[in-house]
Amino acid sequence: MKPFYTHTTDLSDLDHPVVEIRSLALPLTLRVPHGEGDVSALTSILNNEENTKDDLSVATASKEELEEISRKWTKVTHPLSYMNFLMLMTEGASLEPIGLAGMGWIGPVNQAAEQASPQAGAAGVVVNPSARRKGYGHEALRMVIDYGIRELGLAEVRIGTNSKNTGMKRLIERFGLKFEAGAVVDKFGNDFNWTIRRDDWLVLGE
Ligand SMILES: CC(C)(COP(=O)(O)OP(=O)(O)OC[C@H]1O[C@@H](n2cnc3c(N)ncnc32)[C@H](O)[C@@H]1OP(=O)(O)O)[C@@H](O)C(=O)NCCC(=O)NCCS
Numbered sequence: 001m002k003p004f005y006t007h008t009t010d011l012s013d014l015d016h017p018v019v020e021i022r023s024l025a026l027p028l029t030l031r032v033p034h035g036e037g038d039v040s041a042l043t044s045i046l047n048n049e050e051n052t053k054d055d056l057s058v059a060t061a062s063k064e065e066l067e068e069i070s071r072k073w074t075k076v077t078h079p080l081s082y083m084n085f086l087m088l089m090t091e092g093a094s095l096e097p098i099g100l101a102g103m104g105w106i107g108p109v110n111q112a113a114e115q116a117s118p119q120a121g122a123a124g125v126v127v128n129p130s131a132r133r134k135g136y137g138h139e140a141l142r143m144v145i146d147y148g149i150r151e152l153g154l155a156e157v158r159i160g161t162n163s164k165n166t167g168m169k170r171l172i173e174r175f176g177l178k179f180e181a182g183a184v185v186d187k188f189g190n191d192f193n194w195t196i197r198r199d200d201w202l203v204l205g206e
Contacts, residue, residue, distance in 0.1 A: 007020060018032070054162050054165055055189070057104070073102075079119075107120065121148045141159075160188060160190030
C-alpha cells in the first residue's frame with residue numbers, strides 16, 4: 001500500500017498529546033482533540049442521535065456524560081488504552097468538524113495472558129449526516145487502521161457493527177476483508193465483527 005497520509009505525532013506529554021494525520025487523497029485531517037473548541041465539536045457530534053443510535057455505548061448518555069467522554073479524549077494514557085480523533089474537513093483555510101474516528105479501546109490481544117501480550121485496538125468511525133457518502137468514512141477508517149498498525153505497533157485491529165448497519169458493512173467490505181458473523185451480539189449491539197491482522201493489512205493493495 002502506497003503512503004496515503006502524513007502525520008505529526010508527539011506523545012511525550014500525556015496531558016497534551018499531539019497527533020494529526022492528514023489524508024493525501026481527500027481534504028481530511030484527523031487530530032487528537034485539544035482545547036475546548038474540539039471538546040464542544042466532539043460533544044455535538046456524539047449528541048446527534050443520527051450518529052449514535054446504533055452504538056449502545058453512548059446512545060443513552062446525557063450531554064454532560066458525552067462532554068466528559070470528549071474531554072477524556074484530549075489526553076492519552078501510557079500504555080495507550082484509547083486514541084480517538086476529531087475528523088476535520090479542510091474548507092479553504094478553515095477546518096470543519098465532520099465526525100470522529102479512532103480506537104475506543106487499546107489493550108492486549110489476549111487479555112487473559114499473564115505475560116506481555118501484543119496490543120490490539122477496536123476501531124470505529126462516525127460521520128455527520130451532511131458529510132456522508134463522500135468517501136470520508138472509508139478514508140478515515142483506513143487512516144486509523146494504518147496508523148494503528150504502522151505507527152502504534154498494533155498486532156490487530158477489530159471492528160464491529162450491527163448487521164443492519166448497511167453503510168458500515170459496505171464501508172468495511174470495500175477493504176476486501178471477510179467478516180466473522182457472530183451468533184452472539186456483543187455489549188455494543190454488534191453482531192458482525194472483523195479482525196484485521198497486521199500481516200494481512202501490510203500486504204493489502206500490494
Ligand atoms: C457508516 C458511516 C460511517 C459511513 O460513512 P460515509 O462517510 O458515508 O462512508 P463512505 O462515503 O466512505 O462510503 C463507503 C462505502 O459505503 C457505502 N455506503 C455508505 N453509506 C451507505 C448506506 N447508508 N447504504 C449503502 N451504502 C453505503 C458507500 O457507497 C461506499 O461504497 P462504494 O465505494 O461502493 O460507493 C456513516 O453512515 C455513519 O457515521 N453512520 C452512523 C454511525 C455509524 O453507524 N458508525 C459505525 C459504527 S460501527
